[in-house]
Amino acid sequence: MSRCITICPIGSVEKGILEHISECISFRCNLTCRFFTGMDNPKYAYNEIRCQYDSKLILRHLLRECPHDTLKFIGVTSVDLYVPILQFVFGLAQIEGKCSIVSLRRLYPQFYNQLPDPDLLLKRVEKTVLHELGHTFGIIHCRDRRCVMYSSTRIEDTDFKQPAFCPTCSELFKWHLDKSLQQDP
Amino acid sequence: MGARKKRESMKIVPPGKKKCVWMEAGVVSYKLCDHNYDCSTCVYDHGMQDKVARHKEKLITQPIAAAKDKLTETWVEKMMQLPANRRKCRYMITGEVGRKICPSAYECGTCSFDQMMQERMQAEILPVHARSQESGFELAEDFYYHEGHTWARPEYGGRVRVGLDDFAQKLIGKLGRIELPNVGQVLKQGEVGFQIRRNGEVAQVLSPIDGIVAHVNDKLKDQPDLANESCYETGWLFAVEPTRLRKNLKGLYYREEARNFINEEREKLFNLANDDLQVAADGGSSVEDIFKEIEGENWARFVKTFLRT
Numbered sequence: 001m002s003r004c005i006t007i008c009p010i011g012s013v014e015k016g017i018l019e020h021i022s023e024c025i026s027f028r029c030n031l032t033c034r035f036f037t038g039m040d041n042p043k044y045a046y047n048e049i050r051c052q053y054d055s056k057l058i059l060r061h062l063l064r065e066c067p068h069d070t071l072k073f074i075g076v077t078s079v080d081l082y083v084p085i086l087q088f089v090f091g092l093a094q095i096e097g098k099c100s101i102v103s104l105r106r107l108y109p110q111f112y113n114q115l116p117d118p119d120l121l122l123k124r125v126e127k128t129v130l131h132e133l134g135h136t137f138g139i140i141h142c143r144d145r146r147c148v149m150y151s152s153t154r155i156e157d158t159d160f161k162q163p164a165f166c167p168t169c170s171e172l173f174k175w176h177l178d179k180s181l182q183q184d185p
Numbered sequence: 186m187g188a189r190k191k192r193e194s195m196k197i198v199p200p201g202k203k204k205c206v207w208m209e210a211g212v213v214s215y216k217l218c219d220h221n222y223d224c225s226t227c228v229y230d231h232g233m234q235d236k237v238a239r240h241k242e243k244l245i246t247q248p249i250a251a252a253k254d255k256l257t258e259t260w261v262e263k264m265m266q267l268p269a270n271r272r273k274c275r276y277m278i279t280g281e282v283g284r285k286i287c288p289s290a291y292e293c294g295t296c297s298f299d300q301m302m303q304e305r306m307q308a309e310i311l312p313v314h315a316r317s318q319e320s321g322f323e324l325a326e327d328f329y330y331h332e333g334h335t336w337a338r339p340e341y342g343g344r345v346r347v348g349l350d351d352f353a354q355k356l357i358g359k360l361g362r363i364e365l366p367n368v369g370q371v372l373k374q375g376e377v378g379f380q381i382r383r384n385g386e387v388a389q390v391l392s393p394i395d396g397i398v399a400h401v402n403d404k405l406k407d408q409p410d411l412a413n414e415s416c417y418e419t420g421w422l423f424a425v426e427p428t429r430l431r432k433n434l435k436g437l438y439y440r441e442e443a444r445n446f447i448n449e450e451r452e453k454l455f456n457l458a459n460d461d462l463q464v465a466a467d468g469g470s471s472v473e474d475i476f477k478e479i480e481g482e483n484w485a486r487f488v489k490t491f492l493r494t
C-alpha cells in the first residue's frame with residue numbers, strides 16, 4: 001500500500017487550511033498527502049430540524065468515493081456536523097477503516113465570539129485531523145488528557161491536548177501503520 | 186496539596202466547608218466535616234472516640250507518655266469545660282441556626298431541638314457543592330453513583346437521599362410519570378426500586394441502596410420534569426433509612442470511579458446508537474432528550490443496557 005493520504009475538501013474550504021493539514025500529516029506521521037478534486041456542499045446530509053449536517057451520511061458518501069490506491073481518505077468541511085445523540089461533532093472516523101471527516105466550523109475562535117486567531121485555528125485543525133486519522137488506524141480514545149487521542153467534548157479539551165500521540169498511542173500508531181503498509185492495495 | 190497545607194497552617198475554612206466538631210472544640214487543630222455532621226455514622230468520629238478511650242487507659246498506666254499526645258478528651262468533654270454560655274449547639278457550629286447554646290451536655294440523641302432540626306432538614310434539599318462535566322454529562326461531587334444510573338447521598342441524621350443521575354435523565358428524556366416507592370417500603374441495592382413512564386414506555390430503575398423508604402418527593406407528582414431540570418437537587422426522588430450503608434457504599438462509584446464510569450457509559454451509548462457503522466465521534470455533550478433522538482429504535486435495549494433492568 002502507498003504511504004499516501006488523500007485530503008478531500010467538501011464544500012468550500014480555505015486553501016491555506018488544506019495545505020496546513022497536508023504539512024502536518026507529512027511532518028507528524030511521515031506520510032505523503034495529495035488532494036482530491038473536491039465535493040459539493042453536502043446538501044443531502046442537511047437536517048432541517050437541527051440545522052446541521054449528518055456526519056454519518058457524509059462519511060458513507062466518502063466511503064463510496066474513496067480512491068483505491070490511498071491509505072486513508074479524509075474529508076474536510078466548513079459545515080457544522082452532528083451525529084445522532086450528540087449535539088455536534090468536531091469529527092467522525094471509521095475505526096480501522098479508510099474514511100474520516102473533520103468539521104472546521106467549531107474550530108474557528110469566531111464561533112465562540114472571540115477574535116480571529118489563525119495560529120490557534122491551525123493548531124486546532126492539526127489536533128482534530130491527527131485524532132481522526134488515529135481512529136482510522138485503529139486507535140481508540142486515550143485517557144491521557146494531553147494525548148491527541150483524548151476525546152474532545154469541548155473546544156477547551158482540544159486546546160489542552162498536544163498535537164502528538166502519547167507514548168502508548170504512538171507505539172500503537174506505528175504498529176497499525178506498518179500493518180496497513182504491508183497490505184495489498 | 187500546597188493550598189491545603191497553607192489553609193491548614195492558617196486554619197482557614199474554605200467557603201462551603203464546615204469545621205468538624207473536633208476542630209471546633211479545639212481537640213484537633215484542623216479538620217473539616219466531610220459527613221454532614223452525622224457523627225453517629227462518621228468514621229472519623231468513631232476513630233477519634235476510640236483513640237481518646239485508648240489514651241485514657243494509657244494515662245493510668247503511662248501518665249507521662251500519654252500526656253504528650255494530649256488526645257485525652259473527646260470533643261464533648263472539651264466543650265463541657267467551657268462556660269455554659271459558650272457551649273455552642275452543633276447546629277450553631279454548622280451555621281444552621283444563628284445562636285443556640287447546648288442545654289443538654291451534647292446528648293443530641295435525646296434532644297428535642299435536634300429532633301426538630303433533623304425533621305426540618307429532611308424536607309430541605311442540600312445544595313450541591315460542586316459539579317463537574319464528564320463526557321458531556323453532569324456529575325455532582327461527593328455523590329455516590331449506582332451502575333443503574335441513580336445516585337445516593339448520605340445526609341444529616343444518617344438518612345440517604347436518592348435520585349436519577351444526569352445520564353439517566355437525558356436517556357429517558359422528558360419524564361412522563363415517576364412511580365415512586367411507598368413510604369415504609371423495603372428496598373435492596375441493585376433491585377428494582379421504582380419505575381418511570383414516558384410515551385407509553387416503562388423503564389424500571391434499580392435502587393442504589395438497601396433501606397426503608399422514609400420520604401418521597403411529593404413535588405414530582407405534579408412536576409415529574411423536576412427530575413430533568415434539577416436531577417441532583419429539587420428533582421430528588423426519595424430518602425431511605427439505610428440498613429447496610431457502609432457495605433452498600435462500597436458497591437457504588439465515587440469521584441474518580443464515577444467519572445470513569447460515565448466516560449465508559451458514554452462510549453457505550455454512542456456505539457449502541459450508531460452501531461450501523463463502526464465509527465468514533467468527537468464532539469459535544471449528548472442531546473437533552475436521548476429518547477426522542479432514538480425514537481423508533483429498540484428502546485428496551487437501551488433501558489436494559491444502561492438502567493440494567
Ligand SMILES: [Zn+2]
Nearest residue numbers: 142147166169
Ligand atoms: Zn494516548
Ligand SMILES: [Zn+2]
Nearest residue numbers: 151465466467
Ligand atoms: Zn475520537
